[in-house]
Amino acid sequence: MIMQSQLATAVVLAVSGGLDSMVLLDMVVRQQRYCQRVGQAAPNLVVAHVNHGIRLGSHRDALFVRRLARQYELSYREATLHLGPLASEAQAREGRYRFLRQVAAEYDGRIATAHHRDDVIETMLINLRRGTGWRGLSPMLPEAADAHSYANASGELCLPESGWPVASTAVWRPLLQVSRREIAQHAARHQLVYREDETNASDEYLRNRIRHTLAVMPPEDRQNITQQLWQLWQRQCQLRRAFDDEVARLLRLPQLAGPQIDRYMLLLAPEEVGVELLRELLLRQGERVTIPQVQRALIAVKTLGAGKRHIVSPQCQIVLGKEWLRIERATASRASK
Structure with a gap:
């Protein structure tokens, strides 16, 4: 059983303004308010937004998230990176996580992102295409003690009652066990407003090409492939933890x-x-x-x-x-x- 003193005192929510991060924000705020109603402890929530400066309209995303944080009465941090239109995904990711780590250090908190099951599968396919080693088949390895969201009987995404993350420098991904479809259903149920990133429709990025290839597959084939990859990821995570434990023992x-x-x-x-x-x-x-x-x-x-x-x-x-x-x-x- 996890002790209260082991839980993170703050959660830094990486919010882009897109569908996934808006569902993450909504779910975590609902959990915090529930805890406050029943007298349970809950971490401080901080909204963090990164304007990479890659797209012309990205300042409007920042304005949208800033207003939303004010509406939720949450602390807000923002960074503008001015990377320019030629910046790579790796440059954007490096700059984004550098800022998120700074905010997490400021609040002594845990970073939370909206990665989900489809992201895991897409990352595995990207890694396989690039000739990954065995670790590339267990991307986004969660902390063993971390709780994850689930869809309840009415299809609403929620955290377990004691679902707050433990204190750690690792990224918390509470949506990791749910699919993009379930996330979209939650957003529709609660009429969440979100921003569309027009680059998601472009085949310029490998992740988008993989996503679009999966989308046009016959549904039965897509379900079979994604289910097998998800089961492989679960097995690889177990093996990776066991391997890491043995390496730690040797060290x-x-x-x-x-x-x-x-x-x-x-x-x-x-x-x-x-x-x-x-x-x-x-x-x-x-x-x-x-x-x-x-x-x-x-x-x-x-x-x-x-x-x-x-x-x-x-x-x-x-x-x-x-x-x-x-x-x-x-x-x-x-x-x-």
């Missing part, structure tokens, strides 16, 4: 826990285990790396002699001894040879 061993790491632990481990161990060791030093970067680093650990060093990124390097290695912030030094 508590004395050979891997200190500033100087036993090189033989990585030399003798199966390649996939070695990659995951080294990835986590780099993350603990604040270095977010891609799997190809980790694979190259592992090759360096296995092949370079003592006294050599491998540059992981401009900010990070691995210094190698005969029996040990040390991860440190990079300085002006020579790269792998």
Whole structure:
């Protein structure tokens, strides 16, 4: 059972003004007001909106969300990024989450987004097309203790009575278990007003192309494919948690826990285990790396002699001894040879 002291004290709602985020906002506000009526504790709610500055009309989305936050009497934070029309999805996402993390730190809160089941399936298909590793089949892995919304007997989306998220730096996605169709039904039931992003109709973005391809499939084929992918995601999430638990156990061993790491632990481990161990060791030093970067680093650990060093990124390097290695912030030094 989750203790009250473990729950997030604030929830930072990422609200674009579109259908999904408006349903998220409506559902969470309803839950907060219910808790207030029955005398239960509820977190502070903060609406956060990012105007990426990519579309000409994006300032109108910001105005819409700002007015809505005022109507709900919620705290509001807004950022304008001025990315321009040539910005990529990755640039927009990076800037958006940077701002959301700043707001979450300001309120000591938990970020919440409106990702749902269809988003999970689309992301899996995107990752498969790009040649993903096994982690790409469990995107948006939820915290094990997090509650998710469900459709009640009348088709209304709601959270469980004790559905507030635990305190964590991970993103809370309470709509993850429901479909886009159920979200649209909730919006129609409560006559929610939302903004349409005209870029959703464009095939310029890979996600839109995948979404449109699924939409024109025969309903039976689409249901079969999406159901199989959803079941695969659930299994992969279970496997990923088990794998992460085992990696965490190994990293508590004395050979891997200190500033100087036993090189033989990585030399003798199966390649996939070695990659995951080294990835986590780099993350603990604040270095977010891609799997190809980790694979190259592992090759360096296995092949370079003592006294050599491998540059992981401009900010990070691995210094190698005969029996040990040390991860440190990079300085002006020579790269792998």
